[in-house]
Amino acid sequence: MGGMPIRLTGRRPEVSPDRLLSECVPPPRFSGVRFETYRPDPDEPSQAEALAVLRRRGELLAEPRRERSLWSRLRGSKPAGPEKSGIYLDGGFGVGKTHLLASLWHVSADPKMYCTFVELTNLVGALGMRSAVEALSAYRLICIDEFELDDPGDTVLISRLLGQLVGAGVQLAATSNTLPDKLGEGRFQAIDFLREIQGLSAHFDVRRIDGPDYRHRxxxxxxxxxxxxxxxxxxxxxxxxxxxxxxxxxxxxxxxxxxxxxxxxxxxxxxxxxxxxxxxxxxxxxxxxxxxxxxxxxxxxxxxxxxxxxxxxxxxxxxxxxxxxxxxxxxxxxxxxxxxxxxx
Structure with a gap:
């Protein structure tokens, strides 16, 4: 017998910043995925192409992050790595984007972080922008699943955050079913925030993954x-x-x-x-x-x-x-x- 049920409405949890950061890992259902377990659809060549691109990036990210010298920071030179600081997987639901994203996280060197876009915005809201930038700038890789912009505030917030993280040498990887330059459409007047959206888009190498969309089923x-x-x-x-x-x-x-x-x-x-x-x-x-x-x-x-x-x-x-x-x-x-x- 279970006894008296728990009342969620009676709970008021307090969550420390350390716990919030420690929980930024792939969810249990993706804890065991790897590049080797991804099965590209032979009828969708973009899936195999995305796998190859992610594998190459994973090889670079498997190496520990090298701290930039004071001289390189003063000169503003970029650390060695891919031409763009981010990889962006665009495609419908059920084509394996999250599988690939989690696989990249698994092969990358520490420190690294994995979260959904909502969790990232919530994290910044809980820590504050300054503390969030200080904490996240130390990461080798930040993976962001289900990247989406829901309101103008998120657009400005994430634009500022990612711009500072890229400047600190953090590598980014994201999944979404909306191309970076189309983020926010249908939710607010995206045209008014075009500069921020274009700034976000500039950080990413966009890879389209085609395949059947579960919404059609x-x-x-x-x-x-x-x-x-x-x-x-x-x-x-x-x-x-x-x-x-x-x-x-x-x-x-x-x-x-x-x-x-x-x-x-x-x-x-x-x-x-x-x-x-x-x-x-x-x-x-x-x-x-x-x-x-x-x-x-x-x-x-x-x-x-x-x-x-x-x-x-x-x-x-x-x-x-x-x-x-x-x-x-x-x-x-x-x-x-x-x-x-x-x-x-």
């Missing part, structure tokens, strides 16, 4: 919602389960910095949510996206009541500027629910 089927009583019973019976009302949970998320959402799930083995409802507030929806990512990273099953998960985001949201984020969150939440709600 549609989302997995959401399981039928359970009753409130069944969710509560499951939370009581399964060790390490949480159980919270949907409204209480998203109100609680609004009071926490998103960098703490991972710590919120410490020790949780199943997440139970009561009375899931359709979301009408984009801010609430985006917080749920971050929580879904942290649950997915940790492979935490979900049990839920209320409306089916595939109706949580409105049709307008699924057609809007954050469409890709919501589709990714739905795919992940449905996968976690199919595990949690068929393992009864």
């Amino acid at each position: 549609g989302l997995p089927v959401a399981p039928d919602p359970w009753s409130d009583a069944r969710v509560e019973q499951a939370a009581e019976e399964r060790p390490g389960s949480s159980c919270d009302h949907f409204v209480d949970l998203h109100h609680h998320l609004a009071e926490l910095h998103p960098s703490k959402y991972g710590a919120l799930l410490d020790g949780v083995q199943t997440v139970g949510i009561l009375d899931i409802r359709e979301l009408t507030d984009e801010n609430v929806a985006l917080r749920l996206v971050v929580l879904a990512d942290r649950m997915y990273d940790r492979d935490i099953p979900l049990v839920a009541s209320g409306i089916p998960l595939d109706r949580m985001f409105t049709p307008a949201m699924l057609k809007g500027g954050y469409r890709k984020k919501y589709l990714r969150a739905l795919s992940r939440l449905i996968a976690l629910a199919n595990t949690g709600m068929t393992d009864a």
